[in-house]
Amino acid sequence: MLAAERRDHLLGLLARKGKIVAKEVAAELGISEDSVRRDLRDLAAEGLCQRVYGGALPVSPAVVDYEARQTVAPDGKRKVASAAVGLVRPGGALILDGGTTALAVARALPADLDCTVITHSPTIAAALLDHPQAELFLLGGRVFKHSAVTCGAAAVEAAQNISADLCLLGVTGVHPEAGLTTGDAEEAAMKRALSARAADTYILASSEKIGTASRFRVLPWKKVSGLITDADPQDTVVEQLKTLGVEVLVAS
Structure with a gap:
């Protein structure tokens, strides 16, 4: 051949x-x-x-730069965001990751929601400036321009001093065997640091990320509470995740 x-x-x-x-x-x-x-x-x-x-x-198709990712599966990201907002409780504290799906979540949060939002993304913080009842905490550090987030030692140290009820985390790859992955080692470390400070972590993953992988592992499945996706519930990968005991919240 x-x-x-x-x-x-x-x-x-x-x-x-x-x-x-x-x-x-x-x-x-x-x-x-x-x-x-x-x-x-x-x-x-x-x-x-x-x-x-x-x-x-x-x-994963989600490893391109931030601007290009905004044009990838916008409808799917809005569906995922709509389902994710249902997990945010009034008066609660939310750690909201960076990325385009997380930005869709920020935009979907009710304008009058009384909550605390902790993020390492300047774009997420800016999107919530017109939410008068939301208290904002922006974690500083070196800005990773590819994803418009802070990361590195300073950002990880800042994350270790916060806590929240819920963490909504974005990844670029979702696979039964490879786990949850992303394309940058420092960004993966920052995501782990954020997840470790929340009682529950749910993964935001529009359908194009399902069944794909990137270079660096973020978390194994046992470390997360569930997955929010607009993928077909009968999708082979989604079915495999369910057999692993992963809670899958279907966004429609």
Whole structure:
């Protein structure tokens, strides 16, 4: 099989099965695992897959910069945001992550809601300036411009001194095996720090993130309370998550 044919075969497997196991592909095609791994490296370099131990997973489309992400699945993000707002209780304290789905949540919060919102995102804070009853806390640190959030040692230290009832966290990849992932190591660490300070953490994930993975793990499934998504409840990945005991709140 020519290299171009192997490439098409691998992309087809990724689309049909949602993952590639290098050992299985090598046996199927009668080639070495090294050959498969080289093909996967090439595909990963083009942004067509996310390499993991033993193979590859679909790459998340949500790793582009902040401005570009605002045009990705806006309807899905609004649906997820609408469902997420239902978890926010009057008088409660909410940790709201950065990102475009979290921004949709901020915009969906009732203007007269009496609550405390803690965030490391300047854009989230700005979106809530016209909410007179919402008390705002903005965590400082180095600004990661790709996602318009603060991160790094100063931001993580600031996060360790807060607490909340609920954390609404965004990720770029949601996968039964890879867990919850994002594209930057420091951003992943900041998300972990935020989640650790809340009684409950729910993941905001519009359907294009379901079944995909990014390079850095944020949290394993056992560390979160549930997932909010507009993905089809009968989606294979969603069904797999349910069998793992993950609470899935379907946004419609």
